[in-house]
Amino acid sequence: MTDLRDLGDAPLLERLAAKSTELSRAERKVADVVLENPTFAMDATMAAVADTAGVSEPTVMRFCLSMGYDGFQSFKLALAQSLALGFPATFASISATDDVGQLSHKIFDHTISSLDRARRSLDETELDKAVGAILQADRINFAGVGASALVAMDGEQRAPLFGLPATAAPDAHQQLMAAAMATPETVTIVISNTGRVRSMIEIARTARSNGSTVIGISGKTRLSCNTATFI
Structure with missing residues (x-):
């Protein structure tokens, strides 16, 4: 099994999407909540995340530890930093139901995320x-x-x-x-x-x-x- 931290300094959402299948079944429920609505997870309490995922608060803490963080607050800080860089392309796919505002936001999110990946890979x-x-x-x-x-x-x-x-x-x-x-x-x-x-x-x-x-x-x-x- 590959350690989740092996993806280096990639934004949290990218690491989580790539490695969520290696979490335990209960921890994957927490991962699903984060991936489905990262803004909610960033603003919510541990109890709210646990309730939404249908797991216990200790499970949320184990999830954070599995992701390489020392607690829920440090995980949320990393999540906020990841969101500040824009959603990865996998989270910003264009759909036929998107309005003009949604389209423009997704294009900018994708561009910002791509520029950040280029910056991090630059020698x-x-x-x-x-x-x-x-x-x-x-x-x-x-x-x-x-x-x-x-x-x-x-x-x-x-x-x-x-x-x-x-x-x-x-x-x-x-x-x-x-x-x-x-x-x-x-x-x-x-x-x-x-x-x-x-x-x-x-x-x-x-x-x-x-x-x-x-x-x-x-x-x-x-x-x-x-x-x-x-x-």
């Missing part, structure tokens, strides 16, 4: 290396296909604002040609949601073989600087 050492490489570069080549190509095109538009010429070729073949002509003064930024697109890995390897600093950005892995592949 500041790699980011510093990437910034340093870009500051020393004489040009940037962006590469990406599908939705990642849109990110590459956005980067191409923004780079001249910092005095750097940039290209984002429209297809992987042309991106590979750009990688083949890269020099040690070129920074190649390869964007891939999965980090496993073969054409992007080939572009990264080709650019790196020419001495280009390669920065890989992926939705599944952390930013990595000066690498020839995605891990």
